[in-house]
């Protein structure tokens with residue numbers, strides 16, 4: 001058994017904290033100790049947990065032994081079914097991520113949090129032209145996309161970092177997208193928000209490097225939800241996606257590839273211009289729409 005595994009096991013047996021800074025002897029010579037974030041015993045807050053990817057996270061956090069899960073949604077009427085998964089461990093909270101009062105009330109109530117999963121996102125207007133830079137009547141909708149997908153997760157991270165540290169450490173997982181790496185012209189404002197959120201996450205990771213918080217960039221590929229592109233198939237289930245992400249965080253991965261995004265990453269790396277030309281061709285010839293827009 002590697003030293004890392006032994007230390008990880010000891011940390012879990014002691015039940016403190018939910019994150020352990022460990023390293024093999026060889027790694028220790030070469031780099032800072034690697035942070036790992038196993039779910040067992042964590043107290044997690046998940047945004048947008050009433051459906052889709054967020055609901056998958058709640059299910060799998062419970063399955064893997066989270067102590068408590070704050071299931072949050074902008075409309076609390078959507079939460080009773082989530083609470084019913086395990087009423088003793090699921091605490092419902094109203095949280096429109098763009099509402100500063102909601103954010104502060106959540107931080108005031110959920111003082112035992114050790115993990116936050118910034119999952120909620122807005123893909124942009126139902127009107128395709130409004131999601132673009134050239135054709136939008138104003139950039140108001142693009143700014144709402146940026147607010148929801150980048151600035152609000154940053155605000156939540158700012159509020160919860162001191163809480164997580166006061167509880168001994170943990171994790172921040174920001175759900176990004178393969179569309180952080182390239183522009184989907186059908187959803188330009190979404191792509192630019194996810195690229196900005198990727199850099200925001202990189203910044204957080206650097207700023208928290210010497211603290212016991214693992215900051216994970218979750219590059220999600222295709223998950224079968226209301227936000228999946230119409231006509232596509234083969235996306236993984238939200239539950240399977242959550243298993244992939246939580247496996248990666250337990251290993252200490254900071255770039256988390258889930259639901260097929262690694263293959264896309266490899267294609268982009270192999271020939272970024274060809275990849276971009278392919279996206280532009282599709283935009284003109286058979287543009288993507290999402291299955292059931294918000």
Ligand SMILES: NC(=O)c1ccc[n+]([C@@H]2O[C@H](COP(=O)([O-])OP(=O)(O)OC[C@H]3O[C@@H](n4cnc5c(N)ncnc54)[C@H](OP(=O)(O)O)[C@@H]3O)[C@@H](O)[C@H]2O)c1
Pocket residue numbers: 047048049050051052053054073074075078095096097098118119120121122148175176177178220221222223224225226227228229235294
């Ligand atoms: N599905 C995919 O293939 C895919 C691919 C790449 C990345 N992702 C990412 O995965 C995450 C979840 O996506 P999904 O597929 O589960 O989408 P979804 O089914 O459309 O769910 C979106 C969730 O975000 C919530 N939400 C939107 N605006 C909010 C706000 N202002 N405050 C609080 N909650 C808000 C929605 O709440 P309401 O129910 O109230 O609308 C809903 O719970 C997103 O970050 C998305 O970018 C998904």
